[in-house]
Amino acid sequence: MTNWKEVDDNIKHWIKEAGTKIRQSFETELTIQTKSNRNDLVTNIDKETEQYFIGKIRREYPNHQILGEEGYGDQLQSLDGTTWIIDPIDGTMNFIHQQRNFAISIGIYHDGVGILGYIYDIVHDELYHAKKGEGAFMNEIKLSPLPSVTIQDAIIALNATWVTENNRIDPKILAPLVKDVRGTRSYGSAALEMAYVASGRLDAYITMRLAPWDIAAGKVIIEELGGTVTNLKGEPLNLLEKSPIFASKPGLHELILKKYLHKLV
Amino acid sequence: MTNWKEVDDNIKHWIKEAGTKIRQSFETELTIQTKSNRNDLVTNIDKETEQYFIGKIRREYPNHQILGEEGYGDQLQSLDGTTWIIDPIDGTMNFIHQQRNFAISIGIYHDGVGILGYIYDIVHDELYHAKKGEGAFMNEIKLSPLPSVTIQDAIIALNATWVTENNRIDPKILAPLVKDVRGTRSYGSAALEMAYVASGRLDAYITMRLAPWDIAAGKVIIEELGGTVTNLKGEPLNLLEKSPIFASKPGLHELILKKYLHKLV
Numbered sequence: 001m002t003n004w005k006e007v008d009d010n011i012k013h014w015i016k017e018a019g020t021k022i023r024q025s026f027e028t029e030l031t032i033q034t035k036s037n038r039n040d041l042v043t044n045i046d047k048e049t050e051q052y053f054i055g056k057i058r059r060e061y062p063n064h065q066i067l068g069e070e071g072y073g074d075q076l077q078s079l080d081g082t083t084w085i086i087d088p089i090d091g092t093m094n095f096i097h098q099q100r101n102f103a104i105s106i107g108i109y110h111d112g113v114g115i116l117g118y119i120y121d122i123v124h125d126e127l128y129h130a131k132k133g134e135g136a137f138m139n140e141i142k143l144s145p146l147p148s149v150t151i152q153d154a155i156i157a158l159n160a161t162w163v164t165e166n167n168r169i170d171p172k173i174l175a176p177l178v179k180d181v182r183g184t185r186s187y188g189s190a191a192l193e194m195a196y197v198a199s200g201r202l203d204a205y206i207t208m209r210l211a212p213w214d215i216a217a218g219k220v221i222i223e224e225l226g227g228t229v230t231n232l233k234g235e236p237l238n239l240l241e242k243s244p245i246f247a248s249k250p251g252l253h254e255l256i257l258k259k260y261l262h263k264l265v
Numbered sequence: 266m267t268n269w270k271e272v273d274d275n276i277k278h279w280i281k282e283a284g285t286k287i288r289q290s291f292e293t294e295l296t297i298q299t300k301s302n303r304n305d306l307v308t309n310i311d312k313e314t315e316q317y318f319i320g321k322i323r324r325e326y327p328n329h330q331i332l333g334e335e336g337y338g339d340q341l342q343s344l345d346g347t348t349w350i351i352d353p354i355d356g357t358m359n360f361i362h363q364q365r366n367f368a369i370s371i372g373i374y375h376d377g378v379g380i381l382g383y384i385y386d387i388v389h390d391e392l393y394h395a396k397k398g399e400g401a402f403m404n405e406i407k408l409s410p411l412p413s414v415t416i417q418d419a420i421i422a423l424n425a426t427w428v429t430e431n432n433r434i435d436p437k438i439l440a441p442l443v444k445d446v447r448g449t450r451s452y453g454s455a456a457l458e459m460a461y462v463a464s465g466r467l468d469a470y471i472t473m474r475l476a477p478w479d480i481a482a483g484k485v486i487i488e489e490l491g492g493t494v495t496n497l498k499g500e501p502l503n504l505l506e507k508s509p510i511f512a513s514k515p516g517l518h519e520l521i522l523k524k525y526l527h528k529l530v
Contacts, residue, residue, distance in 0.1 A: 093448055097466060098466040155453075160425040160427075160443045160449045160451070162425075163428055165444065178426055178429045179430065183358055184424060185452065186449060196363075202362075
């Protein structure tokens with residue numbers, strides 16, 4: 001039996017330690033490589049940070065499996081047992097260009113069920129975290145259950161890409177939503193945008209094709225607060241695959257599905 | 266003759282004092298009213314902050330004219346003489362919903378020429394400031410002249426609104442730009458988005474219909490660094506009117522005008 005309290009203590013310690021190293025890296029030069037395309041930058045810091053977490057996990061929890069963005073973890077066939085899902089730096093482009101608006105994201109799932117979630121906004125020293133059934137927190141502040149909100153009062157994270165011609169969604173589907181909401185924002189970090197839904201800074205977040213490591217932590221935290229995280233058809237996510245993501249306050253989720261996204265079903 | 270050094274010292278002092286009060290306000294309840302439409306929220310803090318600045322300016326510089334968002338300044342007929350252009354809180358919606366991503370913006374113009382510019386990101390304690398001909402700074406760090414960048418490598422601030430049906434611009438004009446750039450962002454504060462262009466966090470910022478107080482400070486700072494701030498046709502701004510804004514690194518400004526915005530001319 002896993003001692004989740006001990007896992008929680010360890011993760012918090014490791015995340016803070018990794019954060020300190022990343023902050024220090026701002027003073028040194030970054031080595032930038034590009035992954036499969038030029039929008040998917042990866043730095044030596046991403047790689048080192050993932051290797052740091054994997055080293056710690058392998059030593060403390062040798063029976064757990066690990067899924068990591070940089071590929072130093074395992075090739076998963078299922079989510080049976082305990083799985084760590086890690087993005088060492090979510091928002092690498094922001095990390096490089098802005099030294100702001102990026103986060104460490106770690107979700108832990110047991111037999112496919114989210115148990116623990118951590119999103120660490122290093123620059124602001126804000127650690128969003130949740131344990132299933134025991135509440136969600138920003139640092140030591142307990143977050144309130146998410147209230148419902150109307151479409152007209154909502155601020156949603158939605159990138160301009162998804163309302164212009166693209167390969168993932170008909171731009172006409174989300175365009176009316178952009179018109180109807182109070183405002184849209186786009187920060188370029190899925191983990192942070194989900195943390196902002198959890199903390200009420202945003203009311204919803206919609207994007208196409210995220211990887212499991214982008215959303216594993218945010219899903220645990222938002223669901224612990226009564227919010228909903230699905231694909232754009234309102235269906236449960238498969239954390240072994242890339243997927244569109246629709247994370248929202250509870251009532252708003254149904255409203256947006258019914259009024260705008262039903263065209264996808 | 267105005268002693269600009271003294272003005273600069275005064276403004277910095279007043280801005281920091283206003284920032285401290287605003288930070289303290291987070292602990293008290295905000296009173297929210299709506300202005301002409303529901304997206305244009307205004308709080309008692311905006312009003313009090315503008316009145317604070319106007320009181321200081323009237324006492325120290327009784328011959329200067331003042332243009333302020335909340336309307337406690339003068340009704341300007343021209344920019345002759347010295348004019349203070351003030352937005353006490355740019356990004357009020359963020360201020361209310363996020364307690365982040367808003368700024369104080371103050372620009373000072375003499376006979377229509379920008380002399381001093383200040384954008385204070387209160388939460389991050391980052392004061393962007395410039396004096397014409399004497400450099401631009403973030404706190405005490407001197408900012409470098411803006412280098413040119415290609416369209417493919419650019420991160421631009423552009424809200425999804427301007428590529429969906431709206432009253433200000435044909436959405437087809439900017440849609441190809443969204444496809445071609447490395448990424449788009451949207452923070453919901455014109456002053457901050459201009460400060461980010463100045464500091465290199467963004468490469469350009471495009472939006473429709475801003476007021477003079479949204480951009481007066483950013484224009485001084487960006488131009489001091491060799492960047493360009495115009496309307497979307499590349500024409501000089503009239504700071505007595507609302508206008509579309511295109512702020513950019515130098516080479517990128519010409520590239521975007523030529524490839525995308527020429528359709529407007």
